[in-house]
Amino acid sequence: MHSFINFIMGPMVWISFLIFFCGVIFKLFQVIKQVNEKENFIYTYLSVKHSFRSIFAWMIPFLPVSTRKSPVFYTVSYLFHLLLFIVPIFLLSHVALFEESMQWSWMTFNDTVADTLTLIVIFSLIFFMIRRVVVPEVKFLTRLSDFFFILIVALPFVTGFLAYHQFFAYKWMVITHVISGELMLILIPFTRFSHMFMAPLTRAYTGSEFGNVRHAKDW
Amino acid sequence: MKYKRFVWLAALIFILSVFNVYSQEILVVDNTIFNRPQRPAAVFDHDDHNEKAQLEEDCSICHHVYDENNVRIEDESSEDSLCSECHSLKKIPENSIPLRMAFHNRCKQCHFKSDKGPVLCGECHIRK
Numbered sequence: 001m002h003s004f005i006n007f008i009m010g011p012m013v014w015i016s017f018l019i020f021f022c023g024v025i026f027k028l029f030q031v032i033k034q035v036n037e038k039e040n041f042i043y044t045y046l047s048v049k050h051s052f053r054s055i056f057a058w059m060i061p062f063l064p065v066s067t068r069k070s071p072v073f074y075t076v077s078y079l080f081h082l083l084l085f086i087v088p089i090f091l092l093s094h095v096a097l098f099e100e101s102m103q104w105s106w107m108t109f110n111d112t113v114a115d116t117l118t119l120i121v122i123f124s125l126i127f128f129m130i131r132r133v134v135v136p137e138v139k140f141l142t143r144l145s146d147f148f149f150i151l152i153v154a155l156p157f158v159t160g161f162l163a164y165h166q167f168f169a170y171k172w173m174v175i176t177h178v179i180s181g182e183l184m185l186i187l188i189p190f191t192r193f194s195h196m197f198m199a200p201l202t203r204a205y206t207g208s209e210f211g212n213v214r215h216a217k218d219w
Numbered sequence: 220m221k222y223k224r225f226v227w228l229a230a231l232i233f234i235l236s237v238f239n240v241y242s243q244e245i246l247v248v249d250n251t252i253f254n255r256p257q258r259p260a261a262v263f264d265h266d267d268h269n270e271k272a273q274l275e276e277d278c279s280i281c282h283h284v285y286d287e288n289n290v291r292i293e294d295e296s297s298e299d300s301l302c303s304e305c306h307s308l309k310k311i312p313e314n315s316i317p318l319r320m321a322f323h324n325r326c327k328q329c330h331f332k333s334d335k336g337p338v339l340c341g342e343c344h345i346r347k
């Protein structure tokens with residue numbers, strides 16, 4: 001048992017991060033290759049200025065018009081995407097484990113704060129799930145796989161929360177937590193999660209077209 | 220008559236509760252040195268642990284002493300000192316191993332190696 005725990009909390013963490021980073025680089029190359037082959041005309045108007053203008057505009061909450069049309073959804077969405085990264089990176093238990101293997105650490109949330117933020121993430125995911133069932137326009141576009149992806153994201157947060165509180169089956173909760181976290185990392189580059197690093201490219205593409213060709217805003 | 224019985228009953232409850240407190244007492248590693256501890260103090264029944272794990276011969280496995288060149292002195296021990304007397308809370312030039320990490324590495328590394336003893340947060344920092 002100890003050697004299994006040692007494996008999933010040691011080497012497997014680095015393997016997951018390696019697959020994650022290699023996958024991201026592979027994906028980016030693939031997209032650039034596709035663009036070169038099929039749409040290389042975009043280089044005639046692709047502009048750094050308009051790309052970044054669009055990326056930053058979309059990062060400011062409620063600047064883009066479409067986000068103002070559904071304020072509740074975008075409030076939850078912004079908060080969720082922020083916490084998705086912030087919570088695990090600044091979690092005491094994660095930083096403590098990292099410090100013990102790499103002799104390097106950084107600031108952390110207080111455990112009670114992290115616990116509350118975790119609940120916010122879990123409730124946002126429940127909100128997204130309900131929205132897919134209840135709102136007709138969204139329901140129309142929803143496939144079974146959408147729920148599967150929500151579940152994959154929810155799993156590390158739910159099991160982490162249950163483990164932290166030591167409600168039941170503590171050891172198995174931590175093991176499930178670690179494996180589900182690693183699974184999510186590995187899946188990111190190869191599934192729909194890749195929108196997290198594709199989004200800036202999309203913005204550069206549309207931002208340049210709108211800014212440099214149509215002389216309009218894309219937000 | 221009734222009064223006497225009441226006294227006996229009260230005495231019995233008192234004795235039982237005292238006994239109960241002692242028998243349920245869990246010995247822990249003091250965590251008050253950490254400012255605002257985040258977790259319940261770690262369970263560690265010093266003498267019982269070292270007897271079970273057969274560590275009574277060599278106290279310096281945990282209570283170690285180093286010379287000026289940071290080389291461990293084999294046959295000296297420091298059981299009259301707290302870990303925190305040498306391991307500060309934060310990493311500083313005089314101490315490369317902060318206190319929390321000193322505890323964690325000492326305890327967990329041996330548990331992993333001997334395939335016995337707790338290795339997950341909640342197995343040491345038990346919530347009641």
Ligand code: HEM
Pocket residue numbers: 008009010013087088091093094097111114115118156157160161162163164165174177178180181182184185339340341
């Ligand atoms: C990227 C995916 C991951 C996410 C989103 C994540 C998130 C979380 C969350 C939300 C908590 C509970 C916070 C709370 O309620 O207080 C937690 C706890 C924890 N996580 Fe992760 N985690 C991830 C990956 C990992 C991995 C790969 C490991 C193993 C190396 C790990 C080890 C732990 C441990 C040991 C705890 C504490 C359990 C306890 O307190 O008993 N996590 N994590």
